[in-house]
Amino acid sequence: MTEGRQATIKDVAKGAGVSIKTVSRVLNDEPNVRPATRERVLAAAKGLDYFPNPAARRLAGRRSYLIALAYDNPSPSYLADVIEGIMEVCRSDGYFLALHGCDFTAPSLAREMVNAVRESRVDGLVLTPPVGDVAGLCETLSDAGIHYVRLAPSGPTKGLGVSINDRQAAFDMTEYLLELGHRRIGFVQGHPRHGTSRLREEGYRAALERYGLEVEPALLSQGWYTLESGIEAARALLRADARPTAIFASNDDMAAGVIQEALRRGLRVPEDLSVAGFDDVPIARMLSPRLTTIRQPVQAMGKRATELLFENLSSGEHVSTQADRVELLDYRMLVRPSTAAPR
Amino acid sequence: MTEGRQATIKDVAKGAGVSIKTVSRVLNDEPNVRPATRERVLAAAKGLDYFPNPAARRLAGRRSYLIALAYDNPSPSYLADVIEGIMEVCRSDGYFLALHGCDFTAPSLAREMVNAVRESRVDGLVLTPPVGDVAGLCETLSDAGIHYVRLAPSGPTKGLGVSINDRQAAFDMTEYLLELGHRRIGFVQGHPRHGTSRLREEGYRAALERYGLEVEPALLSQGWYTLESGIEAARALLRADARPTAIFASNDDMAAGVIQEALRRGLRVPEDLSVAGFDDVPIARMLSPRLTTIRQPVQAMGKRATELLFENLSSGEHVSTQADRVELLDYRMLVRPSTAAPR
DNA sequence: ATGAAAGCGCTAACAT
DNA sequence: ATGTTAGCGCTTTCAT
Numbered sequence: 001m002t003e004g005r006q007a008t009i010k011d012v013a014k015g016a017g018v019s020i021k022t023v024s025r026v027l028n029d030e031p032n033v034r035p036a037t038r039e040r041v042l043a044a045a046k047g048l049d050y051f052p053n054p055a056a057r058r059l060a061g062r063r064s065y066l067i068a069l070a071y072d073n074p075s076p077s078y079l080a081d082v083i084e085g086i087m088e089v090c091r092s093d094g095y096f097l098a099l100h101g102c103d104f105t106a107p108s109l110a111r112e113m114v115n116a117v118r119e120s121r122v123d124g125l126v127l128t129p130p131v132g133d134v135a136g137l138c139e140t141l142s143d144a145g146i147h148y149v150r151l152a153p154s155g156p157t158k159g160l161g162v163s164i165n166d167r168q169a170a171f172d173m174t175e176y177l178l179e180l181g182h183r184r185i186g187f188v189q190g191h192p193r194h195g196t197s198r199l200r201e202e203g204y205r206a207a208l209e210r211y212g213l214e215v216e217p218a219l220l221s222q223g224w225y226t227l228e229s230g231i232e233a234a235r236a237l238l239r240a241d242a243r244p245t246a247i248f249a250s251n252d253d254m255a256a257g258v259i260q261e262a263l264r265r266g267l268r269v270p271e272d273l274s275v276a277g278f279d280d281v282p283i284a285r286m287l288s289p290r291l292t293t294i295r296q297p298v299q300a301m302g303k304r305a306t307e308l309l310f311e312n313l314s315s316g317e318h319v320s321t322q323a324d325r326v327e328l329l330d331y332r333m334l335v336r337p338s339t340a341a342p343r
Numbered sequence: 344m345t346e347g348r349q350a351t352i353k354d355v356a357k358g359a360g361v362s363i364k365t366v367s368r369v370l371n372d373e374p375n376v377r378p379a380t381r382e383r384v385l386a387a388a389k390g391l392d393y394f395p396n397p398a399a400r401r402l403a404g405r406r407s408y409l410i411a412l413a414y415d416n417p418s419p420s421y422l423a424d425v426i427e428g429i430m431e432v433c434r435s436d437g438y439f440l441a442l443h444g445c446d447f448t449a450p451s452l453a454r455e456m457v458n459a460v461r462e463s464r465v466d467g468l469v470l471t472p473p474v475g476d477v478a479g480l481c482e483t484l485s486d487a488g489i490h491y492v493r494l495a496p497s498g499p500t501k502g503l504g505v506s507i508n509d510r511q512a513a514f515d516m517t518e519y520l521l522e523l524g525h526r527r528i529g530f531v532q533g534h535p536r537h538g539t540s541r542l543r544e545e546g547y548r549a550a551l552e553r554y555g556l557e558v559e560p561a562l563l564s565q566g567w568y569t570l571e572s573g574i575e576a577a578r579a580l581l582r583a584d585a586r587p588t589a590i591f592a593s594n595d596d597m598a599a600g601v602i603q604e605a606l607r608r609g610l611r612v613p614e615d616l617s618v619a620g621f622d623d624v625p626i627a628r629m630l631s632p633r634l635t636t637i638r639q640p641v642q643a644m645g646k647r648a649t650e651l652l653f654e655n656l657s658s659g660e661h662v663s664t665q666a667d668r669v670e671l672l673d674y675r676m677l678v679r680p681s682t683a684a685p686r
Numbered sequence: 687a688t689g690a691a692a693g694c695g696c697t698a699a700c701a702t
Numbered sequence: 703a704t705g706t707t708a709g710c711g712c713t714t715t716c717a718t
Contacts, residue, residue, distance in 0.1 A: 006461060008711055019689045024713065032687050051462040055407065056711035058398035059694045076423035076625065087442060096463070098439055099430060118349060119394040120439070227629055256629035263631045282419065283626045286570055286599035288606045351695055362705045367697065375703050399695035402710045 007048035015044035064121040072104040085302025110140035133195040154195025161326035162305040170203025182246040186237040190250035230257020245342040252277035270340035289337035350391035358387035407464040415447040428645025453483035476538040497538025504669035505648040513546025525589040529580040533593035573600020588685040595620035613683035632680035
């Protein structure tokens with residue numbers, strides 16, 4: 001039942017009684033085609049069930065119509081959401097998305113990424129945290145003439161980026177806990193090598209300072225953005241003499257660990273301990289009690305990042321040559337039953 | 344700093360002092376090249392930092408070196424895992440993975456998928472549940488000469504597939520609860536249009552029958568594989584006069600809902616109610632108590648499915664022409680604190 | 687406003 | 703064992 005072969009631009013040209021160049025013009029929305037001619041070409045293409053061969057287009061054109069997403073072990077929902085956002089733009093622009101898993105701690109990361117780009121011919125990269133924050137990576141990419149956009153870039157930024165204000169969001173969450181009446185608020189720090197960890201901690205500290213409270217070392221505990229590290233951190237925070245009445249974990253996975261450890265110790269959440277997270281991954285709604293957290297618009301961030309990348313690609317300029325440009329999107333604080341006023 | 348242009352096969356040929364065909368032979372591991380020549384070519388390629396242009400290769404060859412993953416709203420961790428498994432094989436075989444989100448309830452699904460394949464020129468498809476179970480889809484794909492492999496196919500299967508024995512796994516879980524001493528075991532059914540739902544329910548029913556127990560309608564409650572539907576289902580099951588001492592939900596998200604509703608009613612888990620799930624998504628470990636569940640080797644399934652697809656592609660035969668071939672991989676039952684003997 | 691012709695960088699017959 | 707020669711199906715000058 002399979003058709004003999006797929007229609008080519010020649011078939012369409014013949015069908016419409018024009019040259020292949022005219023067909024190409026119509027297909028690429030170039031000027032200088034009479035509306036009547038355009039219609040005829042479109043009709044012929046439709047009738048023949050014609051789709052341009054991407055390989056031929058890539059080979060002849062200057063672009064590969066391919067971008068890649070570079071990531072290192074993100075939470076599954078983050079990956080799924082960001083992909084969804086990117087795909088939305090790719091679909092409408094006729095681009096493909098390639099996935100590039102990598103190890104952000106590998107010394108050879110930059111070199112390997114340049115090679116991967118050379119090999120796959122991708123037109124540009126979307127870098128998710130923490131990949132985008134790797135020291136020297138952006139410089140290497142820029143030097144190699146590779147276009148990219150970063151999600152949640154931290155620190156002094158070069159080039160394009162999309163983010164939320166992590167610092168402000170953490171500030172808001174801490175302030176919310178303070179306004180509930182909490183005065184001893186524990187904080188579980190994120191992965192030390194992720195840029196967002198620093199920003200979120202800064203927000204937490206700033207809020208305490210605003211309330212004239214000291215940030216006691218006993219209120220801080222190091223985590224790694226994993227469930228297990230959240231349990232460990234909670235263990236440390238809760239065995240202190242004057243234990244906190246609330247714990248703010250830098251992400252939801254760790255907050256789940258905090259809740260687990262609290263319940264194991266017979267503490268009730270939120271009556272004995274309020275717990276807050278960050279990210280609003282699916283588990284936040286599935287925990288008992290449901291978790292107070294910050295929602296990042298991950299899908300929208302992926303979408304906007306891709307739009308910026310495409311603009312940059314077609315502008316011709318390279319990322320690094322134009323002014324730094326990081327767009328901030330809105331986050332939302334979601335108050336759920338895991339937080340309450342201290343007793 | 345950007346290089347003038349990327350090296351081509353001609354550059355390599357010149358550098359090695361051979362013809363481009365010989366370079367091509369070396370690159371594609373074809374026979375009839377003297378080892379010494381091979382070495383020379385390889386050295387030249389390396390020295391020139393040469394990578395074959397995928398677009399040219401696709402255009403000239405008969406393959407696109409591209410496969411697609413078709414999915415409809417899977418759990419993020421399922422998607423991430425299956426992608427990881429597929430990518431593993433793609434990387435080693437020089438293939439790319441395209442993502443194709445779709446709506447498995449759309450009447451035009453089959454037609455749209457054929458068009459998408461024509462447009463993107465993918466060599467083959469990996470279909471995740473429930474997409475692979477859509478009536479008529481496989482026939483349409485086969486008729487169009489499109490190669491595919493299904494994950495977790497249900498029902499009488501045509502063509503290639505990779506799965507676990509969902510029915511047996513559900514049987515095992517139910518039997519485990521029975522052996523703990525439970526006699527009233529509630530069951531939350533999965534999405535009515537997912538093939539796995541039927542299989543898992545069959546396993547549950549078979550285990551009860553094996554123990555000479557009747558499957559009372561009051562023990563069954565319809566869910567949709569979502570958290571909310573799990574809560575609803577638990578509400579129905581728990582307000583019955585003789586309420587179950589254990590509830591087996593067809594997936595983890597619904598099990599999370601069951602736990603939430605049970606705790607809301609003041610029931611303790613597992614003391615007053617045992618809860619079990621299916622899938623072992625990340626939340627299973629994050630819930631309090633941690634969830635007893637079935638682990639599917641999703642990544643391995645994605646990997647194996649891709650291997651089968653590639654074998655099929657290079658065999659030349661079409662999927663539908665050979666004997667049905669569904670490989671079953673091992674699952675594992677994970678006993679965690681959410682289940683215990685009834686009091 | 688439209689067309690002719692020359693590639694893009696490979697693979698695939700077909701030599702040799 | 704290696705080379706020659708056509709394409710693959712587009713985009714891109716450059717004509718007209």
